[in-house]
Amino acid sequence: MARDKRHSAFLISILTVFGFVSATSAATPTITLNGLTIGVDEETGSILYLAYPEVGVILQATPQAAGLLDMAYPVDAFVPLRLASRFSKARIGRARDAITITWDPLAPSRGNFPMPSGKITAQIGIRAAVDGKSVILTCRVENQSSAPVPQVIFPDLRGLQPFDGLEQTRLRLPRGEVSPFTEPIRAPDSAPFYVGRGWKDYPPAGYYGLNALRWLDYGSLRGGLSVFQKKWGTPDMPGVRTHRAESSPNNLRLMWEHKASIQPGKSWESGEFWLTPHLGGWAKGIEVFRNYVREVNSPRQVPKHVRDGLGFQTIWMIQTAEMDPAKAAFRYADLPRVAQDAVAHGLDEVVPWGWCTYSTMPIPLRSELGGQQEFLDSLHKARQVGANIAPFISVQIVRNRYASRYGVPPATSDWTYHPELIPNFRPFYTKFWDGASVESDNEVWKKDVETALTQWINLGLHSFCWDVFSTKVKEKGKPDLITLLEKVRTLAQAKDPESTFSAESVAASLEHDNQVVDYTWNWVDYVDASPILNVLRTPRLNCDVEDSPLVVKQAFCDGLYLNVMPIKPDQPNGTALISEVPSLSSALKETAALRKQFLPFFVDGILLGDSVLSAPTPAFVRGRQLGDRLLIAVLNAQNQARHISVRSSLDLWLPQAETYQIKYYDSQGKVVKTKSSQVSRWQDVTELLQPLELAFFEIWPTR
Known part of the structure; x- marks a missing residue:
């Protein structure tokens, strides 16, 4: 009897793994792996169907339009x-828990002309991950x-579907x-060149x-599909592209582009792509x-004031092309x-900024601003009042007259700018700051x-902010720039353990920058970088603000590191004190x-962003766990003043409980009321909030 029960359970299990769905005009064989139902075309091996319970059909395509593997030849x-x-x-x-798809050979889109000798073969594996949540895709291509x-x-x-409208x-990057289905494929009343129509390109970037x-994640607050490549730190990060056809605008093609360069007689492997429905x-x-x-990227402690702080201030002491001390x-x-x-x-x-002469080494001070001892004394006095000084340096671009020392040809990367130039930046008639990378x-x-x-560290300057931090990633081992900066930082931290190193992240290298960079200095207005902040604690990502209280409060909610640079009218960035801009100051x-x-939530918690919501609301909402x-x-x-309704599925983030306690705080952090909820599908409404006013809900289960 026990054997019969086990046999019946096995049959039931098999039936739940393999099945058929009407994904196309005919029944499509499917396999369900960790809850994700996958329909594969028996003829071509392309994916016809993806679905997940309570989310619905994520992908649906006809055999003629389906895909899985594509390459240029x-x-x-x-x-x-x-x-x-x-x-x-x-x-x-x-x-039982996997599919292997083999193409021998992989066939061409056309065949009415002579082809190169030999063939291309490929094999894709689709299997359940041991985490019980994900499905793993791998690909191997052999160029014979x-x-x-x-x-x-x-x-x-x-064939990705707009399953939530x-x-x-x-598409969350x-x-x-981006909202891939709302933008017209062609702007109304336009007649553009056809190339690029319906296409979007997201190259690997810093x-x-x-x-x-x-x-990336494809979905909504209801659910979706997260996808990542398990190849942290390698130099071959793929680009992402999407396409919508005019004939089927409600179908999205989502693809990962690898610049593989598979030579004859060579092979290529994709690494693991993990698909996590949720x-x-x-x-x-x-x-x-x-x-x-967190397994492959060792955590690193940043200086306490950077970890705990709201942000930093940038000042522009004097313009690079300015020679009059009175203009500082x-x-x-x-x-x-x-x-x-x-x-x-x-x-x-x-x-x-502007404290030294850029793009030359050694790094000389600007005599227009004072002398060396005055500079060093000012660093010490600033530390005494509670602020660390981290001057901005530029050494990765060198002026053309020094290019031959490094065996590089002169270039035309002109960085000349000044308010009195027309135009202010890179006028055709000057090459004052022409340099090579x-x-x-x-x-x-x-x-x-x-x-x-080292010269400056020995003099007493221990913190630096690096212009154009371009990491050259290697196949194996640490990039040279990371190794160099680790050495420099060790020397600086021996003299000042709270010294900092910040940088402008310009290449697809956040996977390596975080090993030495405490925070970024990029020309970036407010952007929703919540997924990066969810995954990486370092570097702290900056958000530039000139005078906007809205940006200050959005960046605060996200945990971005504010780069505050108030400006005097008609002057360069960072020419005013914060106290001179009352709304910014407040x-x-x-x-x-x-x-x-709320520091523990920011330092030790996890940013959930707007994912904490179970339904959209007309306000800026961010959650932390x-x-x-x-x-x-x-x-x-x-x-305008308004009450904000907030809904969340608490059981997605908190242990299930019969009762949840809720504290409501006003914009000053004062507790206004305390209540409880007996349901995990929680909904509440704020007090009347004035424009740019904040409120907070703190929620925890009662044990």
């Missing part, structure tokens, strides 16, 4: 030639032909989200680009990726005064950098106090 007879699963005959092998393969598209997901179904990490917003889907990153916005002797003003607004780091593995350059920074003081009050507690910040970002 330019031949003399037809340069646009493609090889793809949808043109090929597949051999499909099945196991006489022609190279320059590009591989994998995974190639064709055209407006709410989003690490540094922002903090300046949307595709800043190897993760309920709730993107922050639920990213959990698997975050756990992986600040002199070295002003640094303690600037520091005192910053500290009064909750900032304990100051980054001076030096690769960070250049041995002569590395020695010069180490010498230049917003900084308010948020500095709130960050201090700290153990078994939630903190939900609500900002009225509208220009």
Whole structure:
């Protein structure tokens, strides 16, 4: 009898793994792995169908339009030639929790001309991950032909559906989200060149680009599908592209582009792509990726004031092309005064621009601003009032007259700017700051950098902010720039353990920058970088603010590191004190106090962003999870007073309980009321919030 029961359970299990759905015009065989139902075309091996309970159908395609693998195969007879699963005959092998799809050969999009000798073969594995949540895709391509393969598209997901409506179904990238179905494929009343129509490109990037990490999420607050590549730190981070056809605008093609360059006789492997279906917003889907990153990316402690702080101030002491000391916005002797003003607004780091002559080594001071001893004394006085000075340096671009020392040709990267130039930046008639970029593995350059920074460290300057931090990633081992800066930082920290190193992140290198960079200095206005902040604690990502209380409060809610640079009218950035801009001053003081009050949520908690919501609301809402507690910040970002309704599925983030306790705080962090809820599908409404007013809900289960 027991044996019969076990046999019946096995049959039931098999029936739940393999099945059929009407995904296309005919029944499609499916396999369900960790809850994700996958329909595969028996003929081509392409994916016809993806679905997840309570989310619904995520992908649905006809056999003619389905995809999984695609690659460029330019031949003399037809340069646009493609090889793809949808043109090929597949051999499909099945196991209990896996599928293997083999193409031998992978067939071309056209065949009415001579082809290179040999063939291209490929094999894709689809299997359940041991985490019980994800599905793993892998691809191997063997080039047994006489022609190279320059590009591989994998995974190639064709037929993604707007399962939560055209407006709410989003593509969430690490540094922002897009609404792929709401933008017209062609602007009304326009007649553009056809190339690029329906296409969007998200190349691998640092903090300046949307595709800043190897993760994305397709879905809504209802649920979705997170995808990441398990190849942290390698130099071959793929780009992401999407496409919508005019003939089927409500179908989205989502693809990962690998510039593979598979030469004849060589092979290529994709690494593992993990697909994690999930309920709730993107922050639920990213959990698997975050756990992986914490395994492979050793945590690093940043200086306490950077970890705990609200942000830093940037001042522009004098313009690079300016030679008149009377035109300086600040002199070295002003640094303690600037520091005192910053500290009064909750900032304990100051980054001076224009303090030295750029793009040359050693790094000389500007005589227009004072002398060396005056500069060093001002650093000490600033530290005494509570602010660290981290001057901005530029050494990766060298002026053309020094280019030959590093074996690089002169270039035309002109960085000349000044308010009196027309135009202000890079006028055609001047080459005052013409320079060349030096690769960070250049041995002569590395020695010069180490010498230049060591000289200043020995004099008493221990913190630096690096212009154009371009990491050259290697196949194996640490990038040279990371190794160099670790050495320099060790020397600086021996003299000042709280010294800092910040940088402008410009390449697809956040996977390496975080090893030495405490915070970024990028020209970035407010952007929703919540997924990066969810995964990485370092570097702290900056958000530039000139005078906007809205930006201050949005960045505070996200935990971005404010780069405050108030400006005098018609002058360069960072030429005013914070106290000279009353609305900015007030917003900084308010948020500095709130960050201090709720600091454990920011330092030790996990940012959930707007994923904490179970339904959209017309306000700026951000959630944070700290153990078994939630903190939900609500900002009225509208220009009229209003009550804000907030809904959340608490059981997605907190342990299930019969009762949840809720504290409601006002914009000053004072407890206004305490209540309880007997349901996990929680809903509440704020008090009447004035424009730019904040409120907070703290929620925890009663045990």
